[in-house]
Amino acid sequence: MLKRMTRLVSGARQLDPGRLLHGGPQAPQSLAAHPDNQVPDGSPRAVSCTSEGDPARHGEQHEARHYCIPLQDLRTTFPHGLPPRFGMQVRTFNEACLMVRRPALELLRYLKNTNFAHPAVRYVLYGEKGTGKTLSLCHVIHFCAKQDWLILHIPDAHLWVKNCRDLLQSTYNKQRFDQPVEASSWLKNFKTANERFLSQIKVQEKYVWNKRESTEKGRPLGEVVEQGLTRVRNATDAVGIVLKELKSQSRLGAFRLLVAVDGVNALWGRTTLKREDKSPVAPEELALVHSVRKMVRNDWHGGAIVLTLSQTGSLFKPRKAYLPQELLGKEGFDALDPFIPILVSNYSPKEFESCIQYYLENSWLQHEKAHTEEGKKELLFLSNANPGQLERLCAYL
Amino acid sequence: MAAPCVFCGAAASYRLFLGGRVSLSRKQGVWKAAAAELQTGTGFQILRLRHTTGVTTKKNIAALRHEAYTVDFIKKQIEEFNIGKRHLANMMGEDPETFTQEDIDRAIAYLFPSGLFEKQARPIMKHPEQIFPKQRAIQWGEDGRPFHFLFYTGKQSYYSLMHEAYGKLLEAEKHQNQLQAKGLFSEKTKTKDLIGSRWLIKEELEEMLVEKLSDQDYAQFIRLLERLLTLHCGAKEEFVQRFRRSITVQSKKQLIEALQYDEQGTAFSTSEGKRKSAKAEAVVYEHGSGKININGIDYLLYFPVTQDREQLMFPFHFLDRLGKHDATCTVSGGGRSSQAGAIRLALARALCSFITEEEVEWMRQAGLLTADPRVRERKKPGQEGARRKFTWKKR
Numbered sequence: 203m204l205k206r207m208t209r210l211v212s213g214a215r216q217l218d219p220g221r222l223l224h225g226g227p228q229a230p231q232s233l234a235a236h237p238d239n240q241v242p243d244g245s246p247r248a249v250s251c252t253s254e255g256d257p258a259r260h261g262e263q264h265e266a267r268h269y270c271i272p273l274q275d276l277r278t279t280f281p282h283g284l285p286p287r288f289g290m291q292v293r294t295f296n297e298a299c300l301m302v303r304r305p306a307l308e309l310l311r312y313l314k315n316t317n318f319a320h321p322a323v324r325y326v327l328y329g330e331k332g333t334g335k336t337l338s339l340c341h342v343i344h345f346c347a348k349q350d351w352l353i354l355h356i357p358d359a360h361l362w363v364k365n366c367r368d369l370l371q372s373t374y375n376k377q378r379f380d381q382p383v384e385a386s387s388w389l390k391n392f393k394t395a396n397e398r399f400l401s402q403i404k405v406q407e408k409y410v411w412n413k414r415e416s417t418e419k420g421r422p423l424g425e426v427v428e429q430g431l432t433r434v435r436n437a438t439d440a441v442g443i444v445l446k447e448l449k450s451q452s453r454l455g456a457f458r459l460l461v462a463v464d465g466v467n468a469l470w471g472r473t474t475l476k477r478e479d480k481s482p483v484a485p486e487e488l489a490l491v492h493s494v495r496k497m498v499r500n501d502w503h504g505g506a507i508v509l510t511l512s513q514t515g516s517l518f519k520p521r522k523a524y525l526p527q528e529l530l531g532k533e534g535f536d537a538l539d540p541f542i543p544i545l546v547s548n549y550s551p552k553e554f555e556s557c558i559q560y561y562l563e564n565s566w567l568q569h570e571k572a573h574t575e576e577g578k579k580e581l582l583f584l585s586n587a588n589p590g591q592l593e594r595l596c597a598y599l
Numbered sequence: 600m601a602a603p604c605v606f607c608g609a610a611a612s613y614r615l616f617l618g619g620r621v622s623l624s625r626k627q628g629v630w631k632a633a634a635a636e637l638q639t640g641t642g643f644q645i646l647r648l649r650h651t652t653g654v655t656t657k658k659n660i661a662a663l664r665h666e667a668y669t670v671d672f673i674k675k676q677i678e679e680f681n682i683g684k685r686h687l688a689n690m691m692g693e694d695p696e697t698f699t700q701e702d703i704d705r706a707i708a709y710l711f712p713s714g715l716f717e718k719q720a721r722p723i724m725k726h727p728e729q730i731f732p733k734q735r736a737i738q739w740g741e742d743g744r745p746f747h748f749l750f751y752t753g754k755q756s757y758y759s760l761m762h763e764a765y766g767k768l769l770e771a772e773k774h775q776n777q778l779q780a781k782g783l784f785s786e787k788t789k790t791k792d793l794i795g796s797r798w799l800i801k802e803e804l805e806e807m808l809v810e811k812l813s814d815q816d817y818a819q820f821i822r823l824l825e826r827l828l829t830l831h832c833g834a835k836e837e838f839v840q841r842f843r844r845s846i847t848v849q850s851k852k853q854l855i856e857a858l859q860y861d862e863q864g865t866a867f868s869t870s871e872g873k874r875k876s877a878k879a880e881a882v883v884y885e886h887g888s889g890k891i892n893i894n895g896i897d898y899l900l901y902f903p904v905t906q907d908r909e910q911l912m913f914p915f916h917f918l919d920r921l922g923k924h925d926a927t928c929t930v931s932g933g934g935r936s937s938q939a940g941a942i943r944l945a946l947a948r949a950l951c952s953f954i955t956e957e958e959v960e961w962m963r964q965a966g967l968l969t970a971d972p973r974v975r976e977r978k979k980p981g982q983e984g985a986r987r988k989f990t991w992k993k994r
Contacts, residue, residue, distance in 0.1 A: 330900070521900075521903075522900055579921040579922055580916060580921065582921075583908070583912050584905060584912060585899075586898065591899065
């Protein structure tokens with residue numbers, strides 16, 4: 203062991219500030235490939251980052267590179283917030299950098315080539331825990347936001363089927379339950395994300411809220427949202443109305459609709475909510491879930507549906523389940539049946555290298571062995587190239 | 600030593616007796632010689648009684664101590680042992696002439712099977728020299744004079760050994776001076792004799808000399824022997840070798856599994872490992888990319904805790920072969936951490952087939968090849984757990 207340690211120590215002494223060693227030989231190649239790079243020669247950031255900020259222009263050559271999302275875009279595109287760990291990273295580094303990966307590139311290609319006359323295609327991102335499904339979804343959402351689509355983003359459907367304090371009996375349909383808190387928070391975020399569409403889209407029916415309030419036909423959708431926000435009791439119904447309107451109007455072609463649901467297996471699983479008499483509530487008895495299920499059906503056209511499966515927040519599902527069949531169950535699988543599955547897997551060696559480079563450039567890895575090849579091999583072994591595990595490991599270094 | 604006292608006492612009483620006799624005869628010349636004799640006789644006896652009470656008891660204790668194993672007794676035991684050995688050989692149907700101690704042990708284990716766990720509690724039949732502790736024979740003759748000239752130092756064998764060693768040292772120096780004078784002196788290195796052997800420890804030397812030593816005595820003796828070694832002289836080798844014991848090199852006992860080859864021609868090696876109650880078997884392939892499958896599941900999913908994965912990483916990282924081998928393992932029993940430890944041991948043992956002997960020795964010294972002997976301690980009655988006692992209540 204002593205001999206090994208001396209070997210390691212002598213290795214460390216020979217290395218210069220390791221970044222230049224790694225960044226140097228690779229930088230000129232990247233510059234030759236991308237004339238739009240404004241990064242000067244020899245800078246290590248050229249290896250793991252690209253300055254191409256528009257997802258529309260991302261292609262094969264950008265694979266395994268990080269690209270930055272400007273912080274003001276973050277607030278409009280992701281009002282619900284990003285996944286918590288990624289949000290912490292954004293706050294630490296003061297920049298939001300997403301890696302461009304193959305599944306996301308595939309999805310973007312499909313979306314660019316969608317035929318809006320056909321019914322909406324469903325894409326399901328699935329994979330092991332921690333492989334990057336949610337962040338790929340965020341990449342796609344950013345692309346659609348840049349392309350000026352209307353984004354219907356449900357950050358985590360699991361939050362709607364568990365830990366709900368107040369369940370009200372729905373005013374619209376006696377059998378179902380309302381969730382005012384969740385509905386109103388979602389409406390608020392929806393408003394922030396799609397500000398400009400709310401005044402353009404007009405409601406096509408008259409909706410009566412209660413004896414005193416109603417929304418006339420032809421009023422902008424923004425009023426429905428306002429109503430839901432002010433009268434919290436009607437928030438769930440407001441959500442239902444919004445979804446129905448968007449679905450019916452998307453075929454008119456005024457806008458393109460992207461439905462993005464993370465953790466869609468929550469819609470068809472079980473809930474942990476109980477009625478007053480302690481009997482369990484099935485998901486279809488929740489009004490929010492019911493409306494989203496209708497949304498996810500591909501009986502409309504003029505947009506796309508991107509879904510993600512997630513075991514992390516799921517209820518009553520084993521830890522190792524990741525296939526659509528296992529997580530959705532028979533009912534869910536049949537409901538989603540013609541869908542395009544996209545597997546999100548662990549990092550490839552190139553992506554892994556790029557991720558480590560990114561951390562090194564941001565001075566996130568402070569351990570002296572992090573620069574060395576041996577250190578990288580250790581990290582590779584311990585995390586098995588799983589992005590989530592790697593991120594958790596590097597947090598300590 | 601009680602023995603000298605007896606004679607001192609006797610001598611004193613003898614002198615007193617003489618003195619008494621003379622004075623009495625001077626004082627009472629009227630009495631008859633018989634009466635004087637009687638008086639002095641009683642006086643002598645009284646004197647004797649007074650002086651020898653303590654001495655007799657001491658002599659008894661000394662006698663008991665020495666008479667436990669007298670030389671005759673030991674000789675008788677040896678004869679009985681030899682006869683018994685021949686009987687035993689006849690019983691087992693073997694040749695009495697060539698019946699060794701190992702044969703005796705085997706025969707006794709066969710004839711008296713014992714289920715006792717403590718090996719030293721089982722029946723044994725060994726030569727009396729190994730059973731009875733070594734005793735000092737009486738060091739003085741009938742006249743009370745000790746045999747050895749260093750007897751009165753108290754540690755006669757030790758000092759005689761030092762004397763002998765120093766004598767040899769002086770001879771060696773003289774020899775060396777003669778050689779130097781003649782110009783035939785040549786430097787020879789003798790260090791290779793010392794590798795693989797060690798000096799006697801203090802307990803072993805005490806056993807050899809049948810005498811108690813102090814730490815300083817022992818240190819002095821070893822220093823003298825080392826000084827003797829520095830003077831290169833071949834004649835002293837046997838003398839010094841008496842005080843060295845060889846140490847077996849541990850790593851030679853390491854079992855290295857053979858490599859096997861599968862259909863494609865890739866070499867692989869299999870081995871097992873255990874920890875607490877977990878048993879693991881690992882198959883390590885020579886060429887690979889660092890993937891490990893456990894019970895058909897990827898190691899990242901099987902061990903979500905980083906600590907367990909670090910345990911798996913240890914053998915590969917130590918040998919600097921992190922991405923070079925593939926492994927498939929099966930494990931059962933135990934908990935999360937003991938399964939990881941069992942797989943680690945199995946991987947390390949399997950890797951022995953792919954590396955040099957030196958690296959095997961390094962692994963052994965790092966503790967990768969040793970099975971962890973710790974097991975769960977049993978719960979004892981009257982206590983809540985293995986060590987925890989019940990809450991102590993004063994009343």
